[in-house]
Amino acid sequence: MPAKNANDADNNFAYFFRESLSVVTNSYLTGRREGDKRVLLYEPPVKLERKGGDPLSMAVTQTYLISGVNGGFKAKTTSYSYELMVKKDRNLETIVEFHWHPDITPKLKWPHVHIKGNTAEGELGRKHFPTARLAVEDFLRFLIRDFDVKPRLSYAVWKEILTRNKREFVANASWLDWKPLI
Amino acid sequence: MSSNFRVKLDPLRRVAHARSPPFRHLKLQLTKHGLLISLRANGEPKMPKTQNRVVGIKWVSKAGLKKALDSRARRVLGVSGVDFEKRYSMGNLGPRSLDGKTGTVELAALCFFTKDQRARKKRK
Numbered sequence: 001m002p003a004k005n006a007n008d009a010d011n012n013f014a015y016f017f018r019e020s021l022s023v024v025t026n027s028y029l030t031g032r033r034e035g036d037k038r039v040l041l042y043e044p045p046v047k048l049e050r051k052g053g054d055p056l057s058m059a060v061t062q063t064y065l066i067s068g069v070n071g072g073f074k075a076k077t078t079s080y081s082y083e084l085m086v087k088k089d090r091n092l093e094t095i096v097e098f099h100w101h102p103d104i105t106p107k108l109k110w111p112h113v114h115i116k117g118n119t120a121e122g123e124l125g126r127k128h129f130p131t132a133r134l135a136v137e138d139f140l141r142f143l144i145r146d147f148d149v150k151p152r153l154s155y156a157v158w159k160e161i162l163t164r165n166k167r168e169f170v171a172n173a174s175w176l177d178w179k180p181l182i
Numbered sequence: 183m184s185s186n187f188r189v190k191l192d193p194l195r196r197v198a199h200a201r202s203p204p205f206r207h208l209k210l211q212l213t214k215h216g217l218l219i220s221l222r223a224n225g226e227p228k229m230p231k232t233q234n235r236v237v238g239i240k241w242v243s244k245a246g247l248k249k250a251l252d253s254r255a256r257r258v259l260g261v262s263g264v265d266f267e268k269r270y271s272m273g274n275l276g277p278r279s280l281d282g283k284t285g286t287v288e289l290a291a292l293c294f295f296t297k298d299q300r301a302r303k304k305r306k
Binding site: 101 | 236237239244251253254257284285287290292294295
């Protein structure tokens with residue numbers, strides 16, 4: 001349901017985003033408003049608590065646009081970048097990056113992932129492996145499930161937050177009828 | 183142990199302690215169901231600080247975001263933010279211009295928020 005005014009639309013969107021991130025961190029996000037466009041980001045990357053292994057960090061950037069729809073206002077994601085890094089020898093080394101930036105790259109409109117890995121084909125870092133359109137909740141679940149990132153909240157609480165916010169995100173998505181590879 | 187020892191030495195203090203109310207915190211709250219009275223007994227542990235605090239947002243100026251851009255440009259491409267902006271505005275940062283580097287486009291997305299928007303308007 002669209003918000004009554006632009007401020008409400010902005011606050012609603014930002015709240016879901018912030019609440020989901022609270023599952024793994026308590027660091028402040030950096031934000032900037034420029035007209036009807038917004039950016040929320042973590043830069044420098046924030047540390048993640050982990051059950052074991054080398055320390056991990058994540059950098060998140062989300063840009064969105066507040067636009068009028070059906071007599072109300074709605075926030076629409078215009079690009080995202082979710083990055084996971086590991087600290088090795090005092091340097092942050094990227095492991096995986098989930099990107100979507102259709103407005104900036106007209107020839108590359110699909111959501112994609114960059115994976116750092118060397119194969120017989122060579123470095124895979126520059127390849128754009130197509131993915132589904134991700135929400136930050138998907139990324140956070142991936143970190144918890146596959147990289148043993150320790151949630152700050154109890155299992156019941158964080159699961160409820162991520163499920164609820166993902167459901168809300170899908171319910172309000174304007175890209176469900178979008179055909180990314182066509 | 184030490185407090186017990188002191189109480190034995192000072193019986194008056196012991197009496198004073200016994201007279202203190204059996205609860206420490208009284209909270210009254212008017213809800214739609216009526217008056218809610220909550221008490222916390224002496225010795226009952228304090229509630230832990232809430233852990234599910236939602237992260238905040240620090241809204242920054244153009245200069246603040248330039249700092250973030252600079253930090254990211256150095257981390258991702260090994261150049262300063264100013265250098266990146268200059269090269270980007272001159273069109274020197276195509277998709278293949280920095281071999282083996284991803285993240286150029288994400289930096290370009292940030293550039294929109296650090297640009298002087300008034301400068302983009304054409305003068306009549």
